[in-house]
Amino acid sequence: MIRHIIMFKFFDVKNDSERLSKAEKMKSTFSPIKSLIKVVKSYDIKINMKQTYFSYDLVIISEFDSWEDLDAYINHPEHLNAIEICGYINKEKAVIDYEF
Numbered sequence: 001m002i003r004h005i006i007m008f009k010f011f012d013v014k015n016d017s018e019r020l021s022k023a024e025k026m027k028s029t030f031s032p033i034k035s036l037i038k039v040v041k042s043y044d045i046k047i048n049m050k051q052t053y054f055s056y057d058l059v060i061i062s063e064f065d066s067w068e069d070l071d072a073y074i075n076h077p078e079h080l081n082a083i084e085i086c087g088y089i090n091k092e093k094a095v096i097d098y099e100f
Helices: 016-030 067-074 077-085
Strands: 002-010 042-047 058-064 091-099
Touching: 002 016, 002 067, 016 042, 016 058, 016 077, 058 067
Parallel strands: none
Antiparallel strands: 002 058, 002 091, 042 058
């Protein structure tokens, strides 16, 4: 199995309300992916509720049977569409992929 973890940190956020609004937008946009992309075995999206200077704002944790399935997810039109929809959100991301 492959676990794909991606964390997002938002920039140009004026206050916590705006941070949460952007996080909710991303969550609502990416949440349907589990049912739309059949190679996704597990898909969990969480919003960080405790802010520190080193915190990230949102995490997506997904699991796949193989590296090929992860690649299929990354390049799937529904995933690419979700990325485009949230493209206006100024953000940094950190990713880790590993076998377990």
